[in-house]
Structures are given as C-alpha cells and as structure tokens.
Amino acid sequence: MTQSQTFRISTFVILNFSFLISIFLTYKEALDHLYSQLPMFQRIGAAAYKGDLSNTLKLCAMLGNPQTKYKTIHIAGTNGKGTTSHLLAAMLQAQGYKTGLYISPHYKDFRERIKFNGEYIREEAVTAFVETYREQYEKIEPSFFEITVAMAFDYFANEQVDIAVIETGMGGRLDSTNVIIPMLSVITNIGFDHMQFLGNTLPLIAGEKAGIIKQGVPVVIGETDDETAPVFIQKAKDCNSEIQFADKQVEFVLKEKTTAGMRVDISEQEQFIHQNISTELYGSFQLKNLATAWCAARAIQEQGFPLFEKAMLEGVAKVRTRTKLIGRWQFLKTDGPVVVCDSAHNEHGLKVSLPELQELPHRTLRIVLGFVNDKDLANVLPLFPTTAHFYFCKPDIPRGLDAEDSRKQAAAFGLKGFAHSSVQAALDAALANSAKEDLIFIGGSTFVVAEVV
Numbered sequence: 001m002t003q004s005q006t007f008r009i010s011t012f013v014i015l016n017f018s019f020l021i022s023i024f025l026t027y028k029e030a031l032d033h034l035y036s037q038l039p040m041f042q043r044i045g046a047a048a049y050k051g052d053l054s055n056t057l058k059l060c061a062m063l064g065n066p067q068t069k070y071k072t073i074h075i076a077g078t079n080g081k082g083t084t085s086h087l088l089a090a091m092l093q094a095q096g097y098k099t100g101l102y103i104s105p106h107y108k109d110f111r112e113r114i115k116f117n118g119e120y121i122r123e124e125a126v127t128a129f130v131e132t133y134r135e136q137y138e139k140i141e142p143s144f145f146e147i148t149v150a151m152a153f154d155y156f157a158n159e160q161v162d163i164a165v166i167e168t169g170m171g172g173r174l175d176s177t178n179v180i181i182p183m184l185s186v187i188t189n190i191g192f193d194h195m196q197f198l199g200n201t202l203p204l205i206a207g208e209k210a211g212i213i214k215q216g217v218p219v220v221i222g223e224t225d226d227e228t229a230p231v232f233i234q235k236a237k238d239c240n241s242e243i244q245f246a247d248k249q250v251e252f253v254l255k256e257k258t259t260a261g262m263r264v265d266i267s268e269q270e271q272f273i274h275q276n277i278s279t280e281l282y283g284s285f286q287l288k289n290l291a292t293a294w295c296a297a298r299a300i301q302e303q304g305f306p307l308f309e310k311a312m313l314e315g316v317a318k319v320r321t322r323t324k325l326i327g328r329w330q331f332l333k334t335d336g337p338v339v340v341c342d343s344a345h346n347e348h349g350l351k352v353s354l355p356e357l358q359e360l361p362h363r364t365l366r367i368v369l370g371f372v373n374d375k376d377l378a379n380v381l382p383l384f385p386t387t388a389h390f391y392f393c394k395p396d397i398p399r400g401l402d403a404e405d406s407r408k409q410a411a412a413f414g415l416k417g418f419a420h421s422s423v424q425a426a427l428d429a430a431l432a433n434s435a436k437e438d439l440i441f442i443g444g445s446t447f448v449v450a451e452v453v
Contacts, residue, residue, distance in 0.1 A: 027123040030130040031110055034144060055142045056176040059150035062136055066157030070100070071305075072180045073165045073296070076172040076209045077188025077222065079349040080289040083281065083319075083328055084188050084222070085167040087293035090322040091315030092163055093117055095307050100156035100164030102177070104145065107327050107450035114152045116159050118323045125155055145169055149176045163305075173211020183303060185212045185241075186296050187232065188222040188289065191348020206231040218242040218299050222292035246295035252287040257359070259334045262286070266294065277313060280320040282329045283342075285352035290316060327449045329356065336436030338362070339427075341453060343446040345371075347379040353443075354383055362439030366430040369410070370394055370423060370448040373401040380444075381413040388441075389433070390417025391426035395447035406444075423451040 060067055073088060075081045082103055089101040099117055106112035111120035129151050137147060156164045166182070168175040190206045206228035213219050213235045221232050224245045236243035251270075255263040261282055266274040279290065297312050319325055333339035338360065344353035357365060365388040371377060372395065384390075392407040394400040403419035403426075410417070420426035423442075430440045442452050 027127045030127045033130055033134070034110070034147065052174055053176065053179055055140055055146045056149060056179050058140045059137060059142060059146060060153060060179055062133065062140070063150060063154045063157075067153040067180050069157045070161045071163040072182040073163065073184045073186065073300070074168070074177065074180055074182040074212050075165065075186040075188070076168040076175070076212050077186075078191035078205070078209075078346070079344070079352075080188040080222065080285075080292065081167050081186075083286065083289040083325070084186060084293045084296070085165045086323040086325040087289065087315055087319050088186075088296055089115070089118075089165045089315075090319040091293070091297055091307060091312050092165070093322050094314035094318075095311035097162040098160065100152070100159070100161040101167075101323060102149070102152040102156075102164065103167045104148070104169045105446060107446070107453050112324070112326075113148055114155055115323065116155070116161065120324070121151075121155055125158075126151070129154065143176075146176045168209075168212065171205075171208040171211070173208050175212075178212055181214055182212075182217060183305065184296060184299050185214065185217055185219040186222070186292065187212070187219065188292055189348070190223075190225060190228045191346060202227045203231050207235075210235040213239050213241055215239045216241060218244075218303070220292065220296045220299050221245045222295075223247055223288060244295065244299070246292040247288065249298070250291040250295045252290040252294070254284055254287060257282060257284075259331045259338070264290070274313065277316060279316050280318060280325075282331070283353065283356050285356070286329070326453045327446065329353070330453060332442075332452060333440075337366075337431070337434040337438040337440055339431075339440045339442070341442040341449045343449045344443060345375070345380075345445050347383065350380055350383045354385075357385070357439065357441055360439055361437075363435060363437035364389060364439075366391065366434060366438055366440045367417075368393060368423065368426045368430055368440065368442040368448070368452075369406065369417075369444040370403065370426075371401045371406055371444050372397070372399040372447065373405075374399065375401070375445075377406075377409050381410050381415060384410075384413075384415055386414040386416075388415070389430075390415050391430045392417055392419045393421075393423045393426035393448065395423060395445050396451060397447050400445075400447065423448050427452060 075085045085103055089099050092099040101115040104113055114121040166177050168177050187209050190202050210232055219236055219241050224247050251267040253265040261280045264277050265272055297307055300307050327343045329342045331340050342353050344350045367388045368391045370393040392403045394403045407419045420429055
C-alpha cells in the first residue's frame, strides 16, 4: 500500500469518526435540552405536573395531529400497566403489525420511552425533532412529559405504524396521553399512589383513571374491586362503552417458577384452553397482568382486528425479548448470591411483589433500598421483612430521599441497616457481605432500579 493510499484511508476514517462524534454530541445536546430546560416530574416532582391537556393539544396541532393517523390502545392503572403494555405490544409484533409502544418513565436510556417494533427510537430522530420543532414548542412552554408524548405520536406517524400501545403516565383524565381516541381502553387496577394529584380514596383515583374511557370505545378492567367497579361501570354506561373485567373472563394458573420465567395454564370461562405455556415474566402477581393483556387481545379480535392465537402465545412467551422489557422482577445474577430487582414502589405494588422474596431459596435476605422524597413511607416500610439486612441509598436524582433519612425512618419500623453513599455503593456492600446462599433484592423506587439494570 502506497503512502498516498494510507493517507486517504486514514483521512476517510478520521472524517467519518468525526461525523459520528458530531451526531453523538448533537444527540447529547438534545437530551440536555429535554432534561434541563423542560420541567420533568421524574426529577423534580410535583412542580413539573400540569393538570390539563391544553399544551398537548397545541403540540399535536403543531405536528399535524399525528395521533390520528394510526390505531391506538390506551392503558392506565396504578400498577401493572407497563407490563400489560409490553405484553400487548409483543402480541401485536408477533402478528406482524408495525407496532409503536410509548411508556414512562425510562430507566437508563431516554429512548426506552418510545419503541417501534421493540427497538428504541433512533437517536437522530430525537435530535431531528428537537431541532425542527424547538422554536415552536418553546412558545407553548411544555413539560418534559408533554413533549415526549408529542414526540412519540410524531415518531409513530413517521414510521407508519399500524397500531400503537400508549401507556399513561399518571392518572388518566388529565394525563397528557389522553388526547387519543383509541380502539380499546385498558385499566389494570387501582391502588393508592400519587394521591396529591388523583385523590385520597380508591373511588376518586378510579374516577381519574376512568377518564381514559371514550365514547363508544370498549374498555377492559384488569381487576374487580367492590369499591372501584361501580365507578368504571357508570363511566362506561355514560360513554355507551362495552365493559368487561378480565379476572371474570380469563385466568392464568401458575405451574412453575424459575429464574428464567414461569410456566402457566390459561383458562377462559373456567375451561382450560392452553396448558404448560412458558413466559419470560416472573412472579405470581404477573398472572393478573397476563390475564388483562389476554382479555384485551380478545377485545381487539372482537372489533375485527386480526390477532391470532399463535401471536398471542408468542407475545406471552417472549415479551422481554420482543419489547426490551426491563426492571420488573429482573434477575441480574442467578448464581449465588442471586440478585433481583423490581420497580414496585407503592403500597399496592409492594404488597404483591415482596412476598415473592420468601419463595426464593436463601439463607440471608439483603435489601438495597431507596426512595424518592415525596413518597409516604409510613405505608410501605411495614411491608418489608424485619429479618432482612438493609443497605439504604439515595437514587441519583434531585427527588431522591437522603439515605440517612431512609435509614432513620426504616428503623422506626424495625428495619436495620446502614446508609451508603450511592446505589452502587449499597449494592457493592451487599455483595461483599453475602454468601453464595444469600439473596439480594434491589428496589423501593424505579430510580434505584434504573441504576443497576
């Protein structure tokens, strides 16, 4: 190879490397703008909350109302809505539909919020959206959540999706996603969370979630509850919407649990239709999410939207693989000590999640635990086992509760341990103190889990 050829090749490599770096930095600048200049609930809490739809409607109008250009499924609920959303997306992908999925919050990567056929939104698409529309949307003064909802709607339209599964952020009635007219509404369950925004009784919270029920649009409710069922039934009646409760229609029966997932039987109307079906999900509490998603898929079929049994079973089996579902009872290490994390963070979610720990074989249970500073811990701390060894930490966000504050509050409920300087430091200490037979659980907040997945 001549010196001239070597020079040309080197120049080509350098120029292309510089080009890639330029794109990366531009993407980082776009993220910095989204994170630092727009009010973000994930970071600052209540100050970022906007309880009306006017900004989102303005943003959608600015973009040519992209949310009207494809079919949607709208999913709300206190817990389980993320898993249910991923399950439905996995089923639709398995059927061959071009499928959008919008979720929140994200764990590590902003792009987790917006997926197309299981792949994160492209970095250049994020950058292009900010560059193209920043001057216009800054006049609207949107929150971080409002702009990401608009970005998702626009991206799905540009990708010409057949259908998009849209998860609400908080509540339903005033949630920024509630500008769509879906083909199906789904409400997983109702529990106490975000009460400063949604109300301090289950019927009040249910009323906010029921706000996603639209005129003439069928609705599936995941779990029947005597306090909240009348709220949903009345709202559906007012909207002339067909309503069904998943737990009255479908049951997933646990056969076996391993760190790789579960095996289940599926029953409809008290008749087994499939047996010994595998799923990558773990935890008895996931059986309700599976039933909700299955019932929702049946409701889609009833509207004449083709979704075959084979695709539904494939979605159940490969939900993590197809959609990049993370953070929900995810095993990070399966050879001793076993390390597992879960993003359950409220009383309703922890009540069904924490009992799973007792079923995993272990000698000593060690819990890496952190919270946000606006969480009422008086209702959640009593749910943790007093026999565990605790490693308290602060998630690395402005809303994170100081580790020493967590330790002091936990001590009042008999939970003993030490405060650590970070989530990683807490996990390192738990690992250092563990024998092969021990079990380490990481949780308390989505933002704690975000630092380890």
